[in-house]
Amino acid sequence: xxxxxxxxxxxxRFLRDANFSHFVVSVxxxxxxWSITSATIDNPGRYLPSPLAVALSSxxxxxxxxxxxxxxxxxxxxxxxxxxxxxxxxxxxxxxxxNRTISDMFYPLLNFFQSISGIAIFPIIVIWWGNSDKxxxxxxxxxxxxxxxxxxxxxxxxxxxKYIHAVRTLGATRFQVIRDVLLPGAMPSxxxxxxxxxxxxxxxxIAGEMLAGREGLGWMIFTGQxxxxxxQVILGMLMIGCSWIILxxxxxxxxxxxxxxxxxxxxx
Amino acid sequence: MPAKLIVQGLSHHYPDEYTGESxxxxxxxxxxxxxxxxxxxxxxxxxxxxxxLNILAGLLPYREGSVTVDGNVIDGPGHDRGVVFQEHAILxxxxxxxxxxxxxxxxxxxxxxxxxxxxxxxxLVGLEGFEDxxxxxxxxxxxxxxxxxxxxxxxxxxMLMDEPFAAVxxxxxxxxxxxxxxxxxxxxxxxxxxxxxxxxxxxxxxRCMVFSRRPGRLIAxxxxxxxxxxxxxxxxxxxxxxxxxxxxxxxLVRGEVSADEA
Numbered sequence: 001x002x003x004x005x006x007x008x009x010x011x012x013r014f015l016r017d018a019n020f021s022h023f024v025v026s027v028x029x030x031x032x033x034w035s036i037t038s039a040t041i042d043n044p045g046r047y048l049p050s051p052l053a054v055a056l057s058s059x060x061x062x063x064x065x066x067x068x069x070x071x072x073x074x075x076x077x078x079x080x081x082x083x084x085x086x087x088x089x090x091x092x093x094x095x096x097x098x099n100r101t102i103s104d105m106f107y108p109l110l111n112f113f114q115s116i117s118g119i120a121i122f123p124i125i126v127i128w129w130g131n132s133d134k135x136x137x138x139x140x141x142x143x144x145x146x147x148x149x150x151x152x153x154x155x156x157x158x159x160x161x162k163y164i165h166a167v168r169t170l171g172a173t174r175f176q177v178i179r180d181v182l183l184p185g186a187m188p189s190x191x192x193x194x195x196x197x198x199x200x201x202x203x204x205x206i207a208g209e210m211l212a213g214r215e216g217l218g219w220m221i222f223t224g225q226x227x228x229x230x231x232q233v234i235l236g237m238l239m240i241g242c243s244w245i246i247l248x249x250x251x252x253x254x255x256x257x258x259x260x261x262x263x264x265x266x267x268x
Numbered sequence: 269m270p271a272k273l274i275v276q277g278l279s280h281h282y283p284d285e286y287t288g289e290s291x292x293x294x295x296x297x298x299x300x301x302x303x304x305x306x307x308x309x310x311x312x313x314x315x316x317x318x319x320x321l322n323i324l325a326g327l328l329p330y331r332e333g334s335v336t337v338d339g340n341v342i343d344g345p346g347h348d349r350g351v352v353f354q355e356h357a358i359l360x361x362x363x364x365x366x367x368x369x370x371x372x373x374x375x376x377x378x379x380x381x382x383x384x385x386x387x388x389x390x391x392l393v394g395l396e397g398f399e400d401x402x403x404x405x406x407x408x409x410x411x412x413x414x415x416x417x418x419x420x421x422x423x424x425x426x427m428l429m430d431e432p433f434a435a436v437x438x439x440x441x442x443x444x445x446x447x448x449x450x451x452x453x454x455x456x457x458x459x460x461x462x463x464x465x466x467x468x469x470x471x472x473x474x475r476c477m478v479f480s481r482r483p484g485r486l487i488a489x490x491x492x493x494x495x496x497x498x499x500x501x502x503x504x505x506x507x508x509x510x511x512x513x514x515x516x517x518x519x520l521v522r523g524e525v526s527a528d529e530a
Contacts, residue, residue, distance in 0.1 A: 172374050263360045
């Protein structure tokens with residue numbers, strides 16, 4: 001049923017949702033505490049500008065076109081990095097899960113790179129490509145690829161033997177077992193891995209822009225600190241968090257609902 | 269006419285998972301199941317009856333002895349032997365109808381014919397109205413009905429059943445047993461049914477084979493001469509043939525247990 005509804009209906013449901021009203025309460029509480037704190041400290045302009053000051057600066061940056069342009073830069077990097085990361089990480093994880101020999105070859109490497117965080121790989125990438133778009137993308141890709149491949153690999157391995165046996169006794173070939181059992185059976189891990197991977201990519205974009213960018217939300221936070229523009233720093237943080245919530249709610253959650261929840265593979 | 273399923277001199281050893289020692293699971297098994305016959309295999313746990321089923325299903329390779337189905341030596345799984353497992357092994361990501369039609373889909377049977385057969389088996393097991401449901405929306409009994417329909421719909425020569433009703437509650441089990449009788453009459457399938465429940469073995473089968481403890485050996489065959497259409501639980505408690513067969517099987521199974529423990 002929920003699949004066929006118009007997006008606006010979905011948004012309406014979101015607003016009517018009890019979860020949403022609880023969420024509004026918590027946001028209001030934070031805004032009140034924030035305002036009071038800001039009004040009572042010395043030099044709030046430097047340490048903690050009021051919500052109103054942040055809102056006004058957002059209007060100013062919107063008006064000048066900086067905010068939309070930085071936002072678009074960051075989103076572009078996230079989308080590009082994630083698409084490449086997903087289209088490499090999912091097949092790689094599947095391949096490792098399906099073929100013993102290949103997994104014996106690559107598993108130690110996967111484990112090795114899992115342990116080197118994106119931030120630790122940063123210096124070598126900067127040495128290669130300097131402060132460029134390419135460097136940021138490379139970090140995004142690196143950060144999203146390994147956890148995804150790893151999760152998908154475990155997903156294939158964890159498909160219960162009873163399903164494989166059942167389908168083999170129905171006369172399935174090896175290819176049919178992969179298509180009808182292993183791939184759908186690995187779906188929970190593919191979906192969880194995708195969500196994990198994109199959330200890692202989102203953090204990596206921001207970190208990458210702070211260290212090697214020329215524009216984008218990460219860059220905006222970083223330069224805001226240098227220029228003593230605390231409103232810009234807070235605005236950047238708000239943008240990052242809010243974008244993620246929207247992305248998660250409208251893209252990643254529906255993906256889960258239509259697959260693994262529909263099949264009853266996870267309980268919520 | 270030769271028997272549908274013939275097992276000759278089948279023995280099986282496998283290395284223990286922890287100690288690595290060779291375990292003797294089956295010892296010189298000889299059995300035949302005739303066309304349309306319903307045979308049950310009963311024995312204490314660890315008697316190798318599941319090992320036997322896995323070998324017949326082609327999931328476990330064997331070296332000693334021979335197994336033929338319809339004259340063909342078995343070598344790996346095939347759709348001539350359908351299996352209903354103890355655990356619900358229907359696929360959670362397929363609807364009831366798509367699970368039931370899965371075997372035909374794998375054999376590339378055209379969609380029109382497939383849908384017709386799927387409908388036939390949905391009606392046979394009483395799952396009308398649940399075609400588009402996913403397994404997690406079904407009760408335990410319905411899941412097993414779906415599993416039975418899936419196996420039958422692929423039209424195997426022999427249906428192998430591995431304690432298929434062990435995981436459902438007592439009321440449902442009785443219903444499923446009576447339904448299986450009705451289904452076996454309707455489809456005339458050759459069925460080999462493995463169980464540890466003596467009542468079930470006697471109620472369902474034309475012939476019951478009793479296994480000893482490990483190494484699994486066939487110690488006796490008990491015939492149960494009750495017409496299939498007369499088999500329902502209301503009648504059975506007062507049916508002398510049923511109680512005789514049941515008591516005889518029970519003695520054989522228990523005798524084996526105490527002989528082993530003494």
